[in-house]
Amino acid sequence: GESVGLHLPTLSVQEGDNSIINCAYSNSASDYFIWYKQESGKGPQFIIDIRSNMDKRQGQRVTVLLNKTVKHLSLQIAATQPGDSAVYFCAETFGDGLTFGKGTHLIIQP
Amino acid sequence: DAGITQSPRHKVTETGTPVTLRCHQTENHRYMYWYRQDPGHGLRLIHYSYGVKDTDKGEVSDGYSVSRSKTEDFLLTLESATSSQTSVYFCAISELMLNTEAFFGQGTRLTVV
Numbered sequence: 001g002e003s004v005g006l007h008l009p010t011l012s013v014q015e016g017d018n019s020i021i022n023c024a025y026s027n028s029a030s031d032y033f034i035w036y037k038q039e040s041g042k043g044p045q046f047i048i049d050i051r052s053n054m055d056k057r058q059g060q061r062v063t064v065l066l067n068k069t070v071k072h073l074s075l076q077i078a079a080t081q082p083g084d085s086a087v088y089f090c091a092e093t094f095g096d097g098l099t100f101g102k103g104t105h106l107i108i109q110p
Numbered sequence: 111d112a113g114i115t116q117s118p119r120h121k122v123t124e125t126g127t128p129v130t131l132r133c134h135q136t137e138n139h140r141y142m143y144w145y146r147q148d149p150g151h152g153l154r155l156i157h158y159s160y161g162v163k164d165t166d167k168g169e170v171s172d173g174y175s176v177s178r179s180k181t182e183d184f185l186l187t188l189e190s191a192t193s194s195q196t197s198v199y200f201c202a203i204s205e206l207m208l209n210t211e212a213f214f215g216q217g218t219r220l221t222v223v
Contacts, residue, residue, distance in 0.1 A: 032210065034211060036214075041216075041217075042216060042217070043114075043202075043214035043215050043216050044153070044200070045214070046211050049211055089153070091153075093210075097143060097155040097158055097168055097169075098153075098155070098212060099155075100152040100153040101152055102151070102152040103152055
């Protein structure tokens with residue numbers, strides 16, 4: 001089965017609020033993690049990545065947190081905007097290619 | 111989309127017919143990948159290439175073959191399409207090792223009837 005998964009299939013947030021999308025992984029040997037955003041009808045788009053020797057990494061309005069103790073990854077989006085509406089995937093790698101979770105659909109309420 | 115073009119973007123084909131999907135990149139990246147995306151399964155790796163004429167199987171390679179005769183082109187072939195191969199297919203490229211950031215194309219929606 002999948003070694004990477006997401007806790008919630010759908011997340012609904014108010015515009016302007018912060019969003020937190022969670023991901024659990026099962027392979028403790030995974031050493032690199034990526035968050036992708038996929039808008040309807042498009043391919044996944046890289047958002048941010050983090051290596052296993054880090055706990056936190058920040059980008060523009062996004063932060064990824066890695067908790068290796070409980071094998072948990074999260075993506076925080078600050079001041080969520082309508083353009084953030086998409087499906088978000090986490091992906092891990094410990095060998096060939098990337099293993100993706102099933103995705104969380106982020107819905108922005110006006 | 112990082113200079114990645116997939117063709118065709120949509121295709122409907124009959125069971126048992128051969129189908130070839132093409133991925134073309136202008137980034138001169140070494141690594142190329144084919145994924146399929148299905149509801150409830152996310153993205154799964156079919157085959158990948160680490161150089162011209164160098165390819166290997168991914169998680170769901172049965173029923174698929176690939177070829178890479180030039181750096182810029184990676185072809186995915188379904189020798190005899192089945193309904194279970196109805197899916198959205200994505201090509202991806204990466205510059206460095208397999209386990210680094212990959213850029214994706216727009217996808218090809220394939221329907222096998």
